[in-house]
Amino acid sequence: MAVRHYTLDFNLSTAVDSASIVPALLSIFHEQELAETIHDTNGHGYLATFVGKNGRLVILRVHSHGLVTIDLQCYEDDNTAQLDNLLNALEKKLKVLLNDNVARIKKLPALVRGAKVDRYWPTADGRLVEYDVDEVVYEEDSAYQNIKILHSQQYGNILVLDGDVNLAESDLAYTQAITGSGKENYAGKEVLILGGGDGGILAELVKQKPKMITMVEIDQKVIDGCKMHMRKTCGNTLDTLRGDCYQILIEDCVPLLKKYVQEGRTFDYVINDLTAIPISTAPEEDSMWEFLRLILDLSIRVLHPKGKYFTQGNSVNLTEALSLYEEQLEKLSCPVEFRKEVVCVPSYLEQWVFYTAWKK
Amino acid sequence: MAVRHYTLDFNLSTAVDSASIVPALLSIFHEQELAETIHDTNGHGYLATFVGKNGRLVILRVHSHGLVTIDLQCYEDDNTAQLDNLLNALEKKLKVLLNDNVARIKKLPALVRGAKVDRYWPTADGRLVEYDVDEVVYEEDSAYQNIKILHSQQYGNILVLDGDVNLAESDLAYTQAITGSGKENYAGKEVLILGGGDGGILAELVKQKPKMITMVEIDQKVIDGCKMHMRKTCGNTLDTLRGDCYQILIEDCVPLLKKYVQEGRTFDYVINDLTAIPISTAPEEDSMWEFLRLILDLSIRVLHPKGKYFTQGNSVNLTEALSLYEEQLEKLSCPVEFRKEVVCVPSYLEQWVFYTAWKK
Incomplete structure (x- = not known):
């Protein structure tokens, strides 16, 4: 059984004596x-x-600097x-007692703690956000990650990998952004998608x-979940691993990219849809950034000279991570140019950066 | 000085004795x-x-039904x-003690209470969301409402009226939706905007x-704030109340609409951009819905027979309010047809419904 936790806070214009x-x-x-229990706060206001x-x-606290906080758990x-x-x-009562001394009253929606279905999935930039999720429709621990698909009234089903919101059925904007925002013509082209299990x-x-x-x-377990519960996103494409103009390989992309490089194989489009921190099955790198750069480097090497590389970046607020990513783009064995775009992906609740790179 | 409030919750597979x-x-x-103070909970678990x-x-609680909650305020x-x-x-320590009995561990981003700049602006459907706002750039109490303009790193400045997020500089999607999603041609047309102070x-x-x-x-105070702080939204249009092809009237729209009806004046487009619960200077209605219907009715009466009426509705999750609104559309003196569209407005953090109505 969950606990509902209400908060009611009064910011005061001037501090008050708790006795008043x-x-x-x-x-x-x-x-x-x-x-009632009154606690000794060692001079840090009143606490009962x-x-x-x-x-x-x-919990009632009259802080000594002009703030009254009330917590109610039930x-x-x-x-x-x-x-x-x-x-x-x-x-x-507090309004009457404090009269003209109230600068702000804040009563937040109750925090629901320990509920069967968790509604809090913080943004990449670390903000607390509550989703309208009411059901976990799929949950698996694969060899690689925890996979959840949550139902949201407004976003449809949402794929959550290791606690990160990956994609919801509402998020065509993500797919459009990572495929070139409708400005590309894929007819007759060779395309490589890294990840993309939804x-x-x-x-x-x-x-x-x-x-x-x-x-x-x-x-495979991401595909299994998505083909059942994200059909607005994947249609029937995941029902078989091979279609008229596509094949799905269930494997680590790094060895495959290396093989393609060796074979001299190229693609018109490489779309990197791996999670922000990709899974490594054979870590041969010093750090996450080295691993990201390895994938980037291999991806650019299998890119046709006139081809385009698309990928998602990060929350627009994570400026440091974005700069580090752009530093990797400068360090590739084959020099590239890039541009970025900020896109609103409905279920993300934050603005997201997408990159396009091409060979110089 | 603000209080940071951390929560750390353990959902257990089976209840544990607090003594363990x-x-x-x-x-x-x-x-x-x-x-330390240990409290008597009358059989509702351990509380210290x-x-x-x-x-x-x-605050440490070992609830009797398999939930451990910890609060830390500082x-x-x-x-x-x-x-x-x-x-x-x-x-x-809890992970070790509880071993295989942990179903979920949840540590949320700290709730910041009583901060100078309030970051929590709940959605219309009542969810707790934290914005990346770092500054209040404008605040006025007008005769009608509390007006705030907040600065957000990712959304630009955000207009907040009586605590409701109205529009951010990132929200061209709102403006596009309420003007017909780019499918209308306004050249040479007569347009009436109700509200729209941003x-x-x-x-x-x-x-x-x-x-x-x-x-x-x-x-006027909305216009004053927006012309200073929402220039990405309004450009220079609010700098004067009259331009080449527009005039801004600072007045209550209801008497004006009545005058237009009397004069038999019509518009090709009526765009109702009033706040979800519009301001009434002379309430002659029984309820909010009556007032909404009055504005709707007058708006449709000044609409050219081939004209279009655009307005925002509400959060897609507020299905009851949306149904009530649609009921009003059925009750107008001049019968209308309507369609609706669900749009992602970046700063809203929820999907929003927009309506288009036209005379039958």
């Missing part, structure tokens, strides 16, 4: 039959905890109307009748 | 010189609070490395050389 507000609040707590009979816990099956009344009574890129590109798409996805 | 984990955790708290010398507060100037160490030590619609439409745009915005 606490006694009037205590009567509210006592009405609720909450057992109140424990109720049904698992309720209230079980999810607790009486919501009663809790709303309690919070409203506290808010109303099938989104494959499903969009087969519509354009390319000569052949080779998709290299390491994790 | 608490003693080992206590040693961690004692190392930190935290003063720990108060530190620098305003730190830790001041924002507290030693982050020390706090990370404390949380990591607790997490590590200037986004005006700035986009003047580019198309309409005959005349009349924009009716009630709140």
